[in-house]
Amino acid sequence: xxFPTNPLYNVSAFAGTVESDYLRYAAIPESEKPSFIDYSxxxxxxxxxxxxxxxxxxxxxxxxxxxxxxxxxxxxxxxxYLASVVSLKADFLANETYLSTVRSTTNxxxxxxxxxxxxxxxxxSKAEAVATLPAGFFDDAPVKxxxxxxxxxxxxxxxxxxxxxxxxxxxxxxxGTIVFDASGVEDLEFDVVTDTYTYGNFxxxxxxxIEESRVFPTTDDSFSLTLSGGPVVExxxxxxxxxxxxxxxxxxxxxxxxxxxxxxxxxxxxxKATLTxxxxxxxxxxxxxxxxxxxxxxGGGERxxxxxxxxxxxxxxxxxxxxxxxxxxxxxxxATGGRNSES
Numbered sequence: 001x002x003f004p005t006n007p008l009y010n011v012s013a014f015a016g017t018v019e020s021d022y023l024r025y026a027a028i029p030e031s032e033k034p035s036f037i038d039y040s041x042x043x044x045x046x047x048x049x050x051x052x053x054x055x056x057x058x059x060x061x062x063x064x065x066x067x068x069x070x071x072x073x074x075x076x077x078x079x080x081y082l083a084s085v086v087s088l089k090a091d092f093l094a095n096e097t098y099l100s101t102v103r104s105t106t107n108x109x110x111x112x113x114x115x116x117x118x119x120x121x122x123x124x125s126k127a128e129a130v131a132t133l134p135a136g137f138f139d140d141a142p143v144k145x146x147x148x149x150x151x152x153x154x155x156x157x158x159x160x161x162x163x164x165x166x167x168x169x170x171x172x173x174x175x176g177t178i179v180f181d182a183s184g185v186e187d188l189e190f191d192v193v194t195d196t197y198t199y200g201n202f203x204x205x206x207x208x209x210i211e212e213s214r215v216f217p218t219t220d221d222s223f224s225l226t227l228s229g230g231p232v233v234e235x236x237x238x239x240x241x242x243x244x245x246x247x248x249x250x251x252x253x254x255x256x257x258x259x260x261x262x263x264x265x266x267x268x269x270x271x272k273a274t275l276t277x278x279x280x281x282x283x284x285x286x287x288x289x290x291x292x293x294x295x296x297x298x299g300g301g302e303r304x305x306x307x308x309x310x311x312x313x314x315x316x317x318x319x320x321x322x323x324x325x326x327x328x329x330x331x332x333x334x335a336t337g338g339r340n341s342e343s
Contacts, residue, residue: 028058042087047080105269121271122300124233125338127311127331129169129202133192137325142193144320149186153209154329156311158303166208166299167311169329172201204311204331206304206338207233207297218288223277231271231341233300239263239275242291256283271341304338311335
């Protein structure tokens with residue numbers, strides 16, 4: 001058999017297009033798709049462009065309309081919007097974990113607590129005080145004089161801003177220290193042994209004396225109590241329970257023994273305080289259902305630093321004979337030591 005040297009092409013078999021399955025060979029395998037993702041994006045425009053590029057690469061035949069009015073492009077923009085918002089939130093959360101970028105004071109407190117640092121609240125100023133007794137009222141000395149807890153507060157006028165400022169009167173020990181135990185926060189008593197008109201060994205501490213009555217919870221193992229007033233002055237809290245125990249502040253319950261009657265104080269953002277008591281292992285455990293009295297002062301700060309005799313007021317006192325009188329108290333020294341809370 002011989003073949004023609006010039007064979008004719010079968011034109012009836014050609015439809016005008018060249019059929020090919022090249023797109024099948026250009027398809028992206030599932031295992032390779034993650035390589036087209038850009039993980040460094042953060043803003044809306046970048047997310048949109050990256051998503052469109054991804055669609056062009058992975059779905060070159062299925063999606064070809066990239067007009068702004070196309071429904072597919074609209075969904076791409078919605079996903080880009082959502083991704084940019086989520087990215088921004090993630091940045092915010094990351095910033096809150098570093099001291100140099102943290103913005104929330106609550107998170108700052110938590111970061112500092114990890115380092116063993118607690119922000120200090122306002123500190124009260126202190127001044128020595130002198131009592132001037134009314135003439136003739138103590139001719140029957142020696143007598144015992146009492147100033148009730150309700151009458152121990154003195155309201156003065158700040159010499160710089162002209163606004164009212166509160167101080168609380170305390171009695172001094174024989175060594176010059178201030179009485180801060182249970183007897184120091186209830187009624188203040190002292191002896192007048194002669195009819196001398198002036199008496200010293202008194203102290204004025206900036207801040208208004210507050211008393212709150214509470215009950216230790218019966219169901220909460222943490223035994224936490226939150227004070228209602230604030231800002232609470234540093235070092236002014238004293239807790240007395242009806243079972244005769246006096247509770248004092250400690251820097252850390254973790255270091256307390258099982259018999260120490262102590263509590264740990266934590267401030268919130270406005271320097272109100274929450275008191276946490278021991279569990280019987282770290283600090284003594286309170287008796288559930290026991291009545292509690294909490295004494296503290298609110299105020300403090302640099303406003304309490306005033307000049308001599310700026311604090312000058314009369315307090316009502318009662319002799320053991322039942323007679324009352326007005327005793328003048330004034331600060332015989334400059335009130336110093338007041339500091340604002342740490343921000």
